[in-house]
Amino acid sequence: MTPAIEVEQMHKRYGALQVLGGIDLKVDPGEFFALLGPNGAGKTTLINIVAGLTRATSGRARVMGYDVVSHYREARRMLGVVPQELVFDPFFTVRETLAIQSGYYGLKNNGPWIEEIIHHLDLADKADTNMRALSGGMKRRVLVAQALVHKPPVIVLDEPTAGVDVELRQGLWRFIKQLNREGHTIVLTTHYLEEAEALCSRVAMMKQGNIVALDSIRNLTSSVSGCFVRLRLMPDTLPPALQPLMSSREEGCYILTLAEYSQLEQVMATLRTAALQVLEMQVLQPDLEEVFIRIMGTHKIRQPEALSV
Numbered sequence: 048m049t050p051a052i053e054v055e056q057m058h059k060r061y062g063a064l065q066v067l068g069g070i071d072l073k074v075d076p077g078e079f080f081a082l083l084g085p086n087g088a089g090k091t092t093l094i095n096i097v098a099g100l101t102r103a104t105s106g107r108a109r110v111m112g113y114d115v116v117s118h119y120r121e122a123r124r125m126l127g128v129v130p131q132e133l134v135f136d137p138f139f140t141v142r143e144t145l146a147i148q149s150g151y152y153g154l155k156n157n158g159p160w161i162e163e164i165i166h167h168l169d170l171a172d173k174a175d176t177n178m179r180a181l182s183g184g185m186k187r188r189v190l191v192a193q194a195l196v197h198k199p200p201v202i203v204l205d206e207p208t209a210g211v212d213v214e215l216r217q218g219l220w221r222f223i224k225q226l227n228r229e230g231h232t233i234v235l236t237t238h239y240l241e242e243a244e245a246l247c248s249r250v251a252m253m254k255q256g257n258i259v260a261l262d263s264i265r266n267l268t269s270s271v272s273g274c275f276v277r278l279r280l281m282p283d284t285l286p287p288a289l290q291p292l293m294s295s296r297e298e299g300c301y302i303l304t305l306a307e308y309s310q311l312e313q314v315m316a317t318l319r320t321a322a323l324q325v326l327e328m329q330v331l332q333p334d335l336e337e338v339f340i341r342i343m344g345t346h347k348i349r350q351p352e353a354l355s356v
């Protein structure tokens with residue numbers, strides 16, 4: 048089976064700065080794949096090379112079997128990229144922008160598909176509005192629409208939900224999930240790990256230009272042992288014996304990290320001996336964010352306000 052995206056020994060340097068240090072990556076057709084990593088890890092650079100927008104220093108990339116340099120046009124046709132930055136010609140309306148984009152691919156009579164995209168991305172009310180008059184979130188919807196005009200089999204979304212409200216995020220993911228069900232391969236970069244966890248089957252984590260983890264969400268999260276316990280106590284004090292387990296304090300609760308589930312019994316016994324009343328208790332499984340924190344050795348990254356995908 049020809050991979051949807053195949054990257055081999057990809058290096059990229061900007062002068063003395065090594066941005067990609069030899070990336071090998073295969074994404075299968077039909078996958079919903081996430082590329083994660085902190086700011087500056089090299090995600091956008093990798094995407095730009097796959098999209099033919101940036102030249103690699105060495106290595107090769109193919110989209111549906113087409114080399115992105117020697118078969119640029121074919122590779123580009125297979126790919127729809129939703130870029131991170133909002134760049135538009137401000138004088139065209141939404142519908143005109145999409146018609147022009149269709150023209151770039153030599154597509155005629157693309158009207159019905161354009162109308163379908165406009166409908167799914169909830170842009171109907173704004174279809175005849177000039178781009179300059181749209182809000183940031185609306186412009187982002189048009190970026191998504193632009194990437195889809197030629198019905199590419201592979202869709203790459205570079206932080207599509209940054210700065211976007213919850214309603215749009217949900218609508219966008221509904222549409223992208225539908226496209227994935229219809230067979231499109233989806234590659235997503237996001238800082239919202241809950242989004243990646245809810246949507247994607249496989250994840251690559253990048254750190255300083257290298258892939259440091261590449262696996263299914265299930266394998267990644269089950270590789271982290273132990274659990275977290277969230278406790279609200281009365282009186283609000285943690286016995287000294289439990290203090291080494293405390294990882295943080297959130298909204299009046301103590302968050303304890305346990306290496307093994309069996310430690311739970313010992314925690315409860317200590318609380319009983321100290322005559323503390325448990326007002327609230329939750330046992331939490333390690334999630335993708337915990338895996339990310341352990342691999343990257345960083346603190347929590349920003350969270351979406353409310354998420355349901």
Ligand SMILES: Nc1ncnc2c1ncn2[C@@H]1O[C@H](COP(=O)(O)OP(=O)(O)OP(=O)(O)O)[C@@H](O)[C@H]1O
Nearest residue numbers: 061064066084085086087088089090091092093131
């Ligand atoms: N044109 C350029 N010239 C010099 N350095 C660059 C250029 N483009 C990117 N870089 C550097 O390459 C590194 C990787 O950047 P990149 O945008 O690929 O990271 P990223 O993982 O997408 O980050 P983010 O999550 O912030 O989008 C950064 O250190 C960045 O400053």
